[in-house]
Amino acid sequence: MSDPIRAGARVFTNAERQLFREVLDVLIPAASALPAAGQAGVADHVERRAEASPALRRTLGEGLATIAILASRRHPGGFAALDHGQRETVLRSASTEAPEAFDALVLHAYSGYYALPEVLAAIGAPVRPPQPLGHEMAPFDEGLLARVKQRAPLYRPTPPA
Amino acid sequence: MPLPSWREPVDVLVVGAGAAGAAFTWSVSREGLQALCLEQGDWVDPASYATTRADWEAARQAEWHPDPNVRRLAADYPIQASESPITPLMYNAVGGSTIHWSAHFPRFKPSDFRVKTLDGVADDWPLTYEEIEPFFDLNDQMMGVAGLSGDPSYPPKSPRPTPPIPLGKLGETMARGFDRLGWHWWPSDSAIITRPYDGRHACNNCGPCDWGCPIGAKASTDITYWPKALASGARLVTRARVREITVGSDGLADGVIFHDAEGRVHEQKARSVVLAGNGIGTPRLLLNSRSGRFPDGLANGNGLVGRNLMFHPFAGVRGYFDEPLDGFKGPQPCAMISHQFYETDLARGFVRGYAFQMVRGFGPVNSALGGMEASPIAWGGEHHAEHARRWNHTIAIGVMGEDLPEADNRVVLDRNLSDANGIPAPRVIYRLSENSRRLLAHGIDRAKEALQAAGATCVDSTPLLQTAGWHLMGTARMGADPSMSVVDRYGRCHEVPNLYVVDGSLCTTSAAVNPTSTIQALALWVAHHFKQHVRRP
Numbered sequence: 001m002s003d004p005i006r007a008g009a010r011v012f013t014n015a016e017r018q019l020f021r022e023v024l025d026v027l028i029p030a031a032s033a034l035p036a037a038g039q040a041g042v043a044d045h046v047e048r049r050a051e052a053s054p055a056l057r058r059t060l061g062e063g064l065a066t067i068a069i070l071a072s073r074r075h076p077g078g079f080a081a082l083d084h085g086q087r088e089t090v091l092r093s094a095s096t097e098a099p100e101a102f103d104a105l106v107l108h109a110y111s112g113y114y115a116l117p118e119v120l121a122a123i124g125a126p127v128r129p130p131q132p133l134g135h136e137m138a139p140f141d142e143g144l145l146a147r148v149k150q151r152a153p154l155y156r157p158t159p160p161a
Numbered sequence: 162m163p164l165p166s167w168r169e170p171v172d173v174l175v176v177g178a179g180a181a182g183a184a185f186t187w188s189v190s191r192e193g194l195q196a197l198c199l200e201q202g203d204w205v206d207p208a209s210y211a212t213t214r215a216d217w218e219a220a221r222q223a224e225w226h227p228d229p230n231v232r233r234l235a236a237d238y239p240i241q242a243s244e245s246p247i248t249p250l251m252y253n254a255v256g257g258s259t260i261h262w263s264a265h266f267p268r269f270k271p272s273d274f275r276v277k278t279l280d281g282v283a284d285d286w287p288l289t290y291e292e293i294e295p296f297f298d299l300n301d302q303m304m305g306v307a308g309l310s311g312d313p314s315y316p317p318k319s320p321r322p323t324p325p326i327p328l329g330k331l332g333e334t335m336a337r338g339f340d341r342l343g344w345h346w347w348p349s350d351s352a353i354i355t356r357p358y359d360g361r362h363a364c365n366n367c368g369p370c371d372w373g374c375p376i377g378a379k380a381s382t383d384i385t386y387w388p389k390a391l392a393s394g395a396r397l398v399t400r401a402r403v404r405e406i407t408v409g410s411d412g413l414a415d416g417v418i419f420h421d422a423e424g425r426v427h428e429q430k431a432r433s434v435v436l437a438g439n440g441i442g443t444p445r446l447l448l449n450s451r452s453g454r455f456p457d458g459l460a461n462g463n464g465l466v467g468r469n470l471m472f473h474p475f476a477g478v479r480g481y482f483d484e485p486l487d488g489f490k491g492p493q494p495c496a497m498i499s500h501q502f503y504e505t506d507l508a509r510g511f512v513r514g515y516a517f518q519m520v521r522g523f524g525p526v527n528s529a530l531g532g533m534e535a536s537p538i539a540w541g542g543e544h545h546a547e548h549a550r551r552w553n554h555t556i557a558i559g560v561m562g563e564d565l566p567e568a569d570n571r572v573v574l575d576r577n578l579s580d581a582n583g584i585p586a587p588r589v590i591y592r593l594s595e596n597s598r599r600l601l602a603h604g605i606d607r608a609k610e611a612l613q614a615a616g617a618t619c620v621d622s623t624p625l626l627q628t629a630g631w632h633l634m635g636t637a638r639m640g641a642d643p644s645m646s647v648v649d650r651y652g653r654c655h656e657v658p659n660l661y662v663v664d665g666s667l668c669t670t671s672a673a674v675n676p677t678s679t680i681q682a683l684a685l686w687v688a689h690h691f692k693q694h695v696r697r698p
Contacts, residue, residue: 027540027541045219106537107537110537111526114526115215115526124485126489128215130212130217130367130369133367135367137366138329140309141333144333148313148345148346151345153313154503156271158274159278
């Protein structure tokens with residue numbers, strides 16, 4: 001069965017896709033049990049969303065283009081040739097030069113990352129969607145209301161006509 | 162060229178199949194009246210709801226976004242809202258916004274209907290809590306409600322159809338905070354069933370109610386009222402967008418002109434017309450229904466159609482706790498309420514009041530994006546530590562204030578924007594009042610106090626949520642004086658006595674609680690009197 005998070009889509013060019021993976025690794029880096037977003041395949045998730053939305057495709061493309069231009073000004077080898085600190089600097093510049101596009105990159109990066117099973121498991125979240133299983137919970141304990149029940153009415157009644 | 166007549170005249174034509182339109186249609190159809198409802202949206206298959214998908218949270222940023230300007234589905238129409246700090250939200254489908262509402266189901270209180278008499282502001286309603294109480298009860302039975310009677314912030318209520326939704330660890334933590342302060346709290350009335358009811362499954366505490374409930378535990382009118390209304394003989398036509406209400410030579414409404422799914426134009430005649438298009442859609446339709454006799458729009462001789470728009474100004478306050486709270490378990494928005502500061506106390510520096518709504522934890526994505534409009538967690542090296550501090554460690558309190566009616570807050574027609582059928586779109590003009598600012602500031606301080614009493618180690622707040630315009634009220638207000646209102650106490654337009662309004666537009670004031678329970682009770686009240694007064698052929 002195909003993985004719905006990583007299911008492939010093809011709206012980015014190879015260059016865009018490679019750049020996006022590198023950007024994702026800076027946005028959400030690896031930490032202990034948590035993978036970096038680019039290495040974990042989040043770009044595929046975002047590309048799938050972009051496939052369903054031409055407007056999102058344009059927005060993300062604009063963001064990636066801005067990042068590529070800013071990176072090329074620092075090094076002819078582009079983003080891939082920068083060290084980590086330089087990459088962060090480029091992304092901070094992109095966030096001010098193309099804020100709408102950059103915010104969209106971050107939003108969709110987060111949306112994809114926190115749907116990955118290995119990420120959900122690492123943070124202690126259920127590794128499944130909310131339905132159909134739901135969650136077991138103890139029923140409401142009316143005894144908790146003992147104090148509130150002693151209160152005089154708080155509401156104001158309808159005044160006489 | 163005359164438009165083709167699509168069907169024979171009906172007794173009553175209802176525009177909109179959401180919360181109020183469904184309740185009204187059910188009520189009149191069971192009395193044998195011919196009821197036809199036109200709905201611009203379609204049926205939504207519960208199997209399509211995102212909560213069964215691994216990327217369920219992402220859907221909230223796209224096809225399940227509450228803002229139609231973002232969602233842009235075929236059923237939606239654009240809204241120009243750049244002149245409002247609060248974005249209007251809605252869903253267009255059979256069931257309307259009940260498809261992805263949170264199902265808070267409190268009632269307005271007795272004082273809410275008498276604000277002028279009690280507090281000297283706004284206007285009294287032309288009816289009382291006691292008059293519509295039987296319709297609250299009827300609506301509770303039809304929708305299915307979880308809750309507990311005995312709340313001292315309300316008059317005694319009938320037994321709730323099912324027990325309260327569970328508090329969970331998060332709710333019990335917050336209850337201890339309120340108890341330490343000696344403040345009121347109570348489990349919310351929610352239009353969610355905790356036991357099997359009326360052929361529907363009980364809630365399984367999955368969490369995100371506002372993504373749609375695929376098991377039918379949350380009440381939406383596509384699964385509550387509509388099956389019963391259709392069984393009673395009502396007819397429902399979907400993807401039918403009403404363009405204007407037509408008027409006969411006698412000045413009465415005699416039908417509507419609407420577009421079908423392919424954009425074709427039809428005319429449908431009716432002996433009465435009932436509007437249930439919400440507080441934006443209804444004034445839009447009235448203002449678009451111009452004629453020589455009604456040059457400023459139908460029922461708008463006094464210029465009040467579209468005016469007195471009320472939202473509920475909403476502040477978000479978050480508390481962060483050291484211990485995990487299991488906040489992903491249980492109906493996300495509905496743990497409990499506090500009405501400690503609901504009624505007027507002028508010593509607080511404002512008139513009227515506000516309610517607290519406790520919100521369970523946000524999902525992992527929404528936690529990263531901020532949740533209740535906090536700043537998103539920063540990207541980069543500190544991201545994971547901050548996410549760990551927030552996810553499953555947050556309690557949010559919504560401060561929902563009463564919005565007093567002001568004539569300058571209004572819905573008008575936009576000169577440049579129209580929908581896919583070329584119908585002029587609504588433009589929302591809204592300014593937050595000084596009373597609302599003071600009210601929210603007070604509420605934020607008190608909410609922080611409550612969260613700290615519950616054990617929060619850190620608190621923060623958003624002074625006014627932008628994406629919070631769920632509650633759309635006041636734009637065809639109810640009143641006894643025809644010069645000061647659009648409809649009378651039976652929802653009947655003063656100027657066009659066979660034209661009715663049953664949605665939030667008719668609210669004279671907004672109260673400080675979610676309005677759907679009251680709007681539906683009013684729709685049933687209007688239907689009750691409609692049936693008594695309408696003349697059948």
